[in-house]
Amino acid sequence: xxxxxxxxxxxxxxxxxxxxxxxxxxxxxxxxxxxxxxxxxxxxxxxxxxxxxxxxxxxxxxxxxxxxxxxxxxxxxxxxxxxxxxxxxxxxxxxxxxxxxxxxxxxxxxxxxxxxxxxxxxxxxxxxxxxxxxxxxxxxxxxxxxxxxxxxxxxxxxxxxxxxxxxxxxxxxxxxxxxxxxxxxxxxxxxxxxxxxxxxxxxxxxxxxxxxxxxxxxxxxxxxxxxxxxxxxxxxxxxxxxxxxxxxxxxxxxxxxxxxxxxxxxxxxxxxxxxxxxxxxxxxxxxxxxxxx
Amino acid sequence: xxxxxxxxxxxxxxxxxxxxxxxxxxxxxxxxxxxxxxxxxxxxxxxxxxxxxxxxxxxxxxxxxxxxxxxxxxxxxxxxxxxxxxxxxxxxxxxxxxxxxxxxxxxxxxxxxxxxxxxxxxxxxxxxxxxxxxxxxxxxxxxxxxxxxxxxxxxxxxxxxxxxxxxxxxxxxxxxxxxxxxxxxxxxxxxxxxxxxxxxxxxxxxxxxxxxxxxxxxxxxxxxxxxxxxxxxxxxxxxxxxxxxxxxxxxxxxxxxxxxxxxxxxxxxxxxxxxxx
Numbered sequence: 001x002x003x004x005x006x007x008x009x010x011x012x013x014x015x016x017x018x019x020x021x022x023x024x025x026x027x028x029x030x031x032x033x034x035x036x037x038x039x040x041x042x043x044x045x046x047x048x049x050x051x052x053x054x055x056x057x058x059x060x061x062x063x064x065x066x067x068x069x070x071x072x073x074x075x076x077x078x079x080x081x082x083x084x085x086x087x088x089x090x091x092x093x094x095x096x097x098x099x100x101x102x103x104x105x106x107x108x109x110x111x112x113x114x115x116x117x118x119x120x121x122x123x124x125x126x127x128x129x130x131x132x133x134x135x136x137x138x139x140x141x142x143x144x145x146x147x148x149x150x151x152x153x154x155x156x157x158x159x160x161x162x163x164x165x166x167x168x169x170x171x172x173x174x175x176x177x178x179x180x181x182x183x184x185x186x187x188x189x190x191x192x193x194x195x196x197x198x199x200x201x202x203x204x205x206x207x208x209x210x211x212x213x214x215x216x217x218x219x220x221x222x223x224x225x226x227x228x229x230x231x232x233x234x235x236x237x238x239x240x241x242x243x244x245x246x247x248x249x250x251x252x253x254x255x256x257x258x259x260x261x262x263x264x265x266x267x268x269x270x271x272x273x274x275x276x277x278x279x280x281x282x283x284x285x286x287x288x289x290x291x292x293x
Numbered sequence: 294x295x296x297x298x299x300x301x302x303x304x305x306x307x308x309x310x311x312x313x314x315x316x317x318x319x320x321x322x323x324x325x326x327x328x329x330x331x332x333x334x335x336x337x338x339x340x341x342x343x344x345x346x347x348x349x350x351x352x353x354x355x356x357x358x359x360x361x362x363x364x365x366x367x368x369x370x371x372x373x374x375x376x377x378x379x380x381x382x383x384x385x386x387x388x389x390x391x392x393x394x395x396x397x398x399x400x401x402x403x404x405x406x407x408x409x410x411x412x413x414x415x416x417x418x419x420x421x422x423x424x425x426x427x428x429x430x431x432x433x434x435x436x437x438x439x440x441x442x443x444x445x446x447x448x449x450x451x452x453x454x455x456x457x458x459x460x461x462x463x464x465x466x467x468x469x470x471x472x473x474x475x476x477x478x479x480x481x482x483x484x485x486x487x488x489x490x491x492x493x494x495x496x497x498x499x500x501x502x503x504x505x506x507x508x509x510x511x512x513x514x515x516x517x518x519x520x521x522x523x524x525x526x527x528x529x530x531x532x533x534x535x536x537x538x539x540x541x542x543x544x545x546x547x548x549x550x551x552x553x554x555x556x557x558x559x560x561x562x563x564x565x566x567x568x569x570x
Contacts, residue, residue, distance in 0.1 A: 147393060147395060147398075148391045148392070148393065148395035149395050149396075149397055149398070151352070151357050151389075151391070151395065152389070152391060152395040152396075152397070153397075154357055154384060155355055155357065155384060155387060155388075155389035155459075156384075156385070156408055156409040156412065156458070156462075157381050157382075157384050157385035157409055157412060157413055157462075158381075158408070158409075158412050159377060159381060
């Protein structure tokens with residue numbers, strides 16, 4: 001709040017003048033912040049457009065695609081599977097007592113699997129990917145920026161966007177649906193195991209309820225959302241790395257902001273896409289809306 | 294070589310021509326109104342104290358940085374107006390030795406040197422291996438290092454691998470960014486010898502950015518001295534000297550002579566006064 005006070009508009013010798021000056025400084029600061037955010041949004045949009053143009057102009061070499069697919073997809077599987085399993089089990093623990101009181105514990109399958117497939121599977125897989133891969137991308141590319149390796153790529157005639165960003169973008173975009181399905185599946189297994197073998201819920205009715213309430217549109221909705229999450233994680237991670245400040249501190253900040261921005265973006269996209277997909281669902285199947293209301 | 298197919302301009306015109314270049318980073322102005330030409334086959338040294346914009350100038354020449362004002366002509370083409378793809382074709386006519394070598398640390402020495410060959414040529418693996426070994430031999434490294442990662446090499450070895458990588462595509466122009474900084478005196482002179490040797494073996498144009506006067510005197514046919522903008526008056530040109538190395542000791546500008554002799558003069562006192570001590 002120091003920049004604004006460079007422009008004194010009011011008489012600071014009395015309290016009213018000082019208060020008005022504080023308000024004006026605050027508005028100026030807010031305006032500056034808004035302009036900075038707008039510039040950042042413009043920068044990342046241009047970055048995304050360049051990545052998209054390279055993606056459609058020329059596919060990257062196999063030797064850049066395979067390691068990225070391995071690091072982003074295969075190595076993320078265990079942590080995504082583990083998260084999915086535990087979330088499935090925790091959901092059963094938290095909901096069982098309430099459902100038991102109403103004697104509808106076999107309905108747990110419907111509620112838990114619906115939550116997993118539409119929300120928790122895609123969102124948690126994306127958050128794990130943002131934490132494991134998004135920040136690592138920012139740190140790796142940030143180090144390359146700081147040590148002039150990105151400049152070296154350009155000087156050797158390899159476009160850094162094509163060489164570094166496109167393979168990471170492709171890996172995130174194409175593999176996040178698989179990771180989401182893995183999170184859904186392991187969540188289902190975790191929840192089923194705890195519900196049936198620990199709480200003794202009837203397996204047959206648990207499965208019947210799950211099948212009845214969870215449709216293929218729900219699975220599609222989750223996977224569809226994950227495509228947007230993957231795009232956001234890759235673009236934010238790469239962008240933060242490319243625009244990394246000098247030094248170890250700069251690399252650290254790039255990694256942290258990559259995760260924080262991806263996390264916020266995932267939540268925001270989840271809300272917007274959730275509203276949009278519900279709109280589509282009730283347009284296609286109006287009887288669903290009538291049931292609600 | 295890709296370059297020869299593009300060479301449609303006047304062979305007697307300067308290879309690099311900078312016209313009233315200005316570079317700003319936000320509110321900070323680093324270069325102001327720099328006009329400079331580099332003839333084909335000449336070795337130009339750009340000297341000046343740290344922070345005067347030498348590296349920025351070098352990166353502007355190869356279009357790693359975009360000038361805020363002015364034009365950069367390389368072989369008659371304005372690099373600031375080319376598309377990304379056209380620019381890439383021009384950039385592979387350059388070799389760039391970075392200050393810290395900037396080797397790709399995820400790759401081996403061999404993969405580093407062969408990088409541009411694999412990107413831009415259809416040579417077989419055997420041909421590429423032969424070129425890698427020839428380049429390594431040229432910079433005085435044995436084939437034992439080919440499978441090593443950059444982190445396993447000393448500073449001098451990294452610089453030499455960097456030079457081997459820059460030479461891989463037989464560039465027409467090589468840009469050296471502080472080639473001897475951080476090296477011991479013997480290794481510094483080895484690098485100087487390599488710069489000279491490279492020019493003898495290949496018909497290249499070289500631009501060497503350095504603050505090491507020994508390097509500048511030994512390798513350059515012409516020296517240009519830049520001065521930091523904050524220390525200049527509004528009207529003064531940023532290039533204080535442009536001439537042969539033999540005459541730089543008798544340069545009319547006191548600041549050039551002070552730099553060449555490495556005399557701090559009143560600088561420490563000025564810094565203390567500026568910091569309010």
